[in-house]
Structures are given as structure tokens and as C-alpha cells.
Amino acid sequence: MRTPGMAVFKQENVEDFYEIGEALGSGQFAIVKRCIEKSTGNKYAAKFIKKRLTRASRRGVKKEEIAREVDILQQLQHPNIVALHDVYENRTDVVLILELVSGGELFDFLAQKESLSEEEATQFIKQVLDGVQYLHSKKITHFDLKPENIMLLDRDATLPRIKIIDFGLAHKIQDGADFKNIFGTPEFVAPEIVNYEQLGLEADMWSIGVITYILLSGASPFLGDTKQETLANISAVNYEFDEEFFSSTSELAKNFIRGLLEKETRKRLTIQDALNHPWIKSCGHTEEDSAASEKKAKQLKTKLLKEYTIQSHSSMSQNNTYANFERFAHVVEDIGLMETGLSEVAEAYRTLQGDIEALLSIYNDKEAWYKEERETAKKQLSQACHKFRKVEATRKLVQEDMKAVDVCLESIGKRYNHRQGQLDALRQELNSELQWLQDLMGSLHPEGTNSSIHNRSLSTHVKKALEDLLHLTCEGEVCSEAEQPLTESGINY
CATH class of the missing domain: 3.30.200.20 (Phosphorylase Kinase; domain 1)
Known part of the structure; x- marks a missing residue:
């Protein structure tokens, strides 16, 4: 191998x-x-x-x-x-x-028919899809699918076999690799090529959509009067199913084309999606299901397809550069190298200028869109800043309130400690006075059993009364002091 x-x-x-x-x-x-x-x-x-x-x-x-x-x-x-x-x-x-491959182009073959049924058209598109499925299974993208590159092996067969040719632009897509390029035939290239974005297998699916559109209508969906207009139409996905061209086309076929002409690559039909589409899957079925019946009933006129084929061939420049080169190679090399080089540079410049103008037009459209998005984002940011300032002001007020509460609590603590000290001093003073009264009572009564008992009884009563008085006094003062700071602080709970 x-x-x-x-x-x-x-x-x-x-x-x-x-x-x-x-x-x-x-x-x-x-x-x-x-x-x-x-x-x-x-x-x-x-x-x-x-x-x-x-x-x-x-x-x-x-x-x-x-x-x-x-x-x-x-x-x-x-x-x-x-x-x-x-x-x-x-x-x-x-x-x-x-x-x-001697059968000629597919479109030339079909244009010679008086009419074309959707069933016949589907059989040819199915063959194209089969070939592309094989390519995509190997991660290969053709990048130049167009009618000129879809040939017939032998047009005299009952159902001629499709052959996809010309792999000069084909690339193998590497997973994770950044691949961008601007190449292909403008009429058939995908928007990601026009916009110089990441390229992959999806580009072939867009081209198949354009080919199917032309095959069923004889009209090109994005073709403009100039290359710039064509590329702008592709970038904007500016196409429609004109009744003049699609009056005999089924809705199922239009749905198939819409799925392929999708600008976002992640929404575009993959090759497997296309093969599983009802318009394609009904190809070759013998039972008269609704999709097959609808397709067989539709007879597409090939007059417009014939006109498109003639026009596309006549608009293609006669490219005999190779033959001319072989015939005049020595002469050109000897006496015309500089003139030819300048001519080629001028032609390349004109081509590049057209591409730049097309890209500039696309850039201007994108710049306008970005400007609108920027204004919207600016407005949303302004609103967010305003809300943030309000939240910040509220946070500062809460912090100030918390500081005031801390100050009040500290003041209450100091006053409580001060009153506690006063109560301790008062308790000591009362104990001293009580001791003095006990000594006094002891000196007033003579010694003896009765007097001793009486003295102890009296002393106990006096002591109890003084302690009750002290207790009541202490409670009143503590409650009064505890309530006073709350009133003075002015804080309501």
C-alpha cells in the first residue's frame, strides 16, 4: 500500500x-x-x-x-x-x-432532453453524493464542484454513470488545523471561502446545493453581473425560489436545497444528512410513497437549463495557454519574457483588485453590523455601571450604619462596666456598715444565753433587711443604666 x-x-x-x-x-x-x-x-x-x-x-x-x-x-x-x-x-x-470519461458534461446531456423528471434529477444528484461521501470519509474536500467537473462515463447507457473530475484544488482536511484560502469558481464557492474563514468538508455541500438549484431550474442562485456582485450575493445568502423557475419543483426538493445553502456550516446538511434526506432516499424506490409520487409527477422543462449551459460555455474564456506555450515557448523565452511578465502582473492586479473590492464590500457590511453591536453593548454596559454605583452607595450606607452600631455597643459596654464597679463599691460599703451594726448590737446587750440568742436573732433580721435593700437598690440602678444608652443612641430595633 x-x-x-x-x-x-x-x-x-x-x-x-x-x-x-x-x-x-x-x-x-x-x-x-x-x-x-x-x-x-x-x-x-x-x-x-x-x-x-x-x-x-x-x-x-x-x-x-x-x-x-x-x-x-x-x-x-x-x-x-x-x-x-x-x-x-x-x-x-x-x-x-x-x-x-467520454460521455461529456452532465448538464450538456440533460439539456438535450425535452423534459426532465425530478426522479431522474435525483438519480444523478444521488451519484454525486455517493462520490462526495467517499471523499469526505477520507477527510478530502474537492473545493471545485461545479457542472464542468461532473462528467458522464458513457452517455449511451440507460442510466449514465457520474464521474467527478479535476482534483487540482482538492485538499485533505487535518483535524484541528487552521486552513483558509480563497479559490474556486465564484458562482459555486461557499460563504466561508468568500469571507476567508476556516474551511472544511462543508464547502462541498454548499456547491452541491448550487448545482442542484441550477439543475432543477436552469437559473444560478447567486450569479450577478460582476464577480463582486456574485460574491456579495453568496456572503449575504441572497437567493430565492422564483416562481418563474420553480413552478414545477416539489417542496421536498426546495427543502433539500435550503438545507445545503445554509450560511452557518454547523447548520448545513452534512453528506450523510443529504443522503438521508427524503428527496434523495426515495430515489429508486418501487413503492408509490408520497415523496416518489410527487417527484415522478413533476416534469421539469430543460429549456432554461439548455440556455444556462450555452451561456456558461460561451462566457468561459478560451484557455489555450498550454498549447500556445508549447507553440511559442522558445520565442516567448527569447524576446517576450518581460512583456509577458508585465502583462500577467497587470492581469493578476486586475483580478486582485476585483477580489479586494468584493472583500471590501463584505468588510463594510460587517463593520456596520459590528458598529451596531458595539452601540448596543455600550448601552448595556452603561446601565450595568449605573446599577453598580447604586449598589455601591447602598453598601457604603450599610457600612456606616454598622460602624454606628459598633460605637453604640462599645459605649454601652463601658457604661455597664462603670456601673458594675459602682455596685461592687456599694456592696463593700454596705457590708462594712452591716459589720458595724452587728458590732454595735453586740455591745448593747449583755452576755448570756437569752441575750446571745436575742442578739443573733436581731442581727439576722437586720442583716436580711439590709441585704434586701441592697438587692433592690442594685437591680433598680442596673436596669436604669441598661436602658439609658439605648435611649441616648437613638437606635430603634
Whole structure:
């Protein structure tokens, strides 16, 4: 088993093993040609990718980007994904030998029909979902799902098989990694790409939503007159189901599209959610359930889809950079390097300027929203500060009251101690007076039994009376002193 991340290129001449035929299509730095393997006679497609030869050059694709595409393709083997057969490398090119997909684009095939039922549309979307499910199970995001990259293996089959092609922008999503980029076709990119936010598997689901919308209506949901307007529509999720285009479309299909064209990635349908959606699950059922019956009854006109397909093809620039490069490479290298470089810089500047204007428009919208949120937060903070000041003032009043109570309690304690000292002195004085009376009584009566008894009896009565007097006096004074500080302090309980 080949180790992921280790793309293998054969350093041999591809023409020694394959007969290269006519061109099937071209891109900015690639051209696809029909080819036949000499040893088996099997037919394939050879994708010649022009390498960037120097760091300063802007022509060609970086070697590491080609290696990433090859590495991803070498990990994939699924009926709905184009298969990589072999890879060769020479001084100027990397050549991918791919499965030959000769049925043309899905939309071109459907546009040739007089009408299209939702049942047929669902069967094709289901195949796309199956291919994407396989990719997402490997944490791979395509990032460039669009009608041009959804091909048919053989259009003459009863139910043509879908093939997802072109993995030049595909990335493997690493858990926890911060991955942001601005790439893709503006008409089909997700809002998180437009807003330069964290990217993941959810971006493919948005693109499938746009593809489904176009397939069922022949209209593009976010396409504006300019790239800036298109990106602004995507960022604002500005679309609707116009009755002119969706009069024959079921509510179930619209619900499916709404679930995919959801700006918040956590609310957007995952690939498993999409496969389990009633509009998709009813695909291929033989029983006449309500969903299947509704879909079969809906016949979608393909006129608008045909117009969209013609318009999209005519609006695509004829990109024969690779062929021109091959034809005039030596001339350009010798006498036109500076002019070409300046031209490319100017074109890159214009493209960048358009992107900046689109991003600036989005930034201005966000800045207005942040300003409104800031004003609301400022008002709430002001209210909170006012409440805090009131609570702080109340706390200070309570502290002052507690200090006053402490002072009063301290004053009461001091007075109590003072009165206690006075009572102790009075008790000693009374005891002294009592002793004096006892001595006096003893001197007044002669000694003897009767007199002694009488003296003790008298002394006991006198002592008892004095003690009662002392007790009553002490109680009265203590109660009076205990009540007095409370009255003076002015505190009511």
C-alpha cells in the first residue's frame, strides 16, 4: 500500500508507453489528450500539466501543488470518481494518465432532453453524493464542484454513470488545523471561502446545493453581473425560489436545497444528512410513497437549463495557454519574457483588485453590523455601571450604619462596666456598715444565753433587711443604666 503524502512520478517518456491522440480539452496550464496504452490497447486520457520551472515565474503549476493532486488521486478508488492509472514526469510536464470519461458534461446531456423528471434529477444528484461521501470519509474536500467537473462515463447507457473530475484544488482536511484560502469558481464557492474563514468538508455541500438549484431550474442562485456582485450575493445568502423557475419543483426538493445553502456550516446538511434526506432516499424506490409520487409527477422543462449551459460555455474564456506555450515557448523565452511578465502582473492586479473590492464590500457590511453591536453593548454596559454605583452607595450606607452600631455597643459596654464597679463599691460599703451594726448590737446587750440568742436573732433580721435593700437598690440602678444608652443612641430595633 502506498503511503499517503508520497506522490510517485515515473521519470520516463510517456510516449514510449502510450500513443497520444487528439486534444479533449485544455485549461490554463493543462491540456487533456486522448491516448492508448501500447501494451494493452486500453484507452485513457492523458492530462499534461505544465510545471512552474522557476520560483520567479508565474507560468505553470507549482510542483508541490501537482504532487498534492496526484497524492489525493492515488488514494481514491470509487465508481463515481475519475481513476488515476499512472503518472509520468519530464523536464517541463507532469502527465497524469486518467480513466477516459467520454460521455461529456452532465448538464450538456440533460439539456438535450425535452423534459426532465425530478426522479431522474435525483438519480444523478444521488451519484454525486455517493462520490462526495467517499471523499469526505477520507477527510478530502474537492473545493471545485461545479457542472464542468461532473462528467458522464458513457452517455449511451440507460442510466449514465457520474464521474467527478479535476482534483487540482482538492485538499485533505487535518483535524484541528487552521486552513483558509480563497479559490474556486465564484458562482459555486461557499460563504466561508468568500469571507476567508476556516474551511472544511462543508464547502462541498454548499456547491452541491448550487448545482442542484441550477439543475432543477436552469437559473444560478447567486450569479450577478460582476464577480463582486456574485460574491456579495453568496456572503449575504441572497437567493430565492422564483416562481418563474420553480413552478414545477416539489417542496421536498426546495427543502433539500435550503438545507445545503445554509450560511452557518454547523447548520448545513452534512453528506450523510443529504443522503438521508427524503428527496434523495426515495430515489429508486418501487413503492408509490408520497415523496416518489410527487417527484415522478413533476416534469421539469430543460429549456432554461439548455440556455444556462450555452451561456456558461460561451462566457468561459478560451484557455489555450498550454498549447500556445508549447507553440511559442522558445520565442516567448527569447524576446517576450518581460512583456509577458508585465502583462500577467497587470492581469493578476486586475483580478486582485476585483477580489479586494468584493472583500471590501463584505468588510463594510460587517463593520456596520459590528458598529451596531458595539452601540448596543455600550448601552448595556452603561446601565450595568449605573446599577453598580447604586449598589455601591447602598453598601457604603450599610457600612456606616454598622460602624454606628459598633460605637453604640462599645459605649454601652463601658457604661455597664462603670456601673458594675459602682455596685461592687456599694456592696463593700454596705457590708462594712452591716459589720458595724452587728458590732454595735453586740455591745448593747449583755452576755448570756437569752441575750446571745436575742442578739443573733436581731442581727439576722437586720442583716436580711439590709441585704434586701441592697438587692433592690442594685437591680433598680442596673436596669436604669441598661436602658439609658439605648435611649441616648437613638437606635430603634
